[in-house]
Amino acid sequence: MAKENKLPESYYTDLQALQAVDFTLVELTLYLDTHPDDLEALKQFNSAAKKSAELRAAFEARYGPLREFGHSYSSYPWQWSKAPWPWQV
Amino acid sequence: MPTYRKWYYPYSSPFDPCPPLTRVPYETPVQLYLGFQPPGMKQFSPLQALSHGTLWPGLYTPYTDPYNPKKKEA
Numbered sequence: 494m495a496k497e498n499k500l501p502e503s504y505y506t507d508l509q510a511l512q513a514v515d516f517t518l519v520e521l522t523l524y525l526d527t528h529p530d531d532l533e534a535l536k537q538f539n540s541a542a543k544k545s546a547e548l549r550a551a552f553e554a555r556y557g558p559l560r561e562f563g564h565s566y567s568s569y570p571w572q573w574s575k576a577p578w579p580w581q582v
Numbered sequence: 583m584p585t586y587r588k589w590y591y592p593y594s595s596p597f598d599p600c601p602p603l604t605r606v607p608y609e610t611p612v613q614l615y616l617g618f619q620p621p622g623m624k625q626f627s628p629l630q631a632l633s634h635g636t637l638w639p640g641l642y643t644p645y646t647d648p649y650n651p652k653k654k655e656a
Contacts, residue, residue, distance in 0.1 A: 513628035520637035531621045
């Protein structure tokens, strides 16, 4: 984290990019539930899932874990209980 | 942007106890008529989809306040 305990501006742009990809995943999941044989949407879903994983890995490498209970790695010392908390983001 | 709002004009009788209802709005968004969503519809970009709340512009039906439409929804 930066010395002066404040979030870098790029935190929000990276987070928004991740949220955008995750939102398209939500929409495509709901769409594919009712259209299982739509190959186009399925390809888009898989590429979006791959992109989301990449974005998440890059984000967590820079800013710390996003999810707990083993869904995210943590560097030493334990990062999860450190600021910013979800409501502070 | 087509508006999905329709108006209903209830009958007001001279013997009504309360002041008459002028007109009543009701929403008819596109998903009422769409039925089964066709594959391969046009899509928003991810960032636009995030702010619009849906991935497909065809299904984007924002709700604006019918009683004072000029005030921008928060």
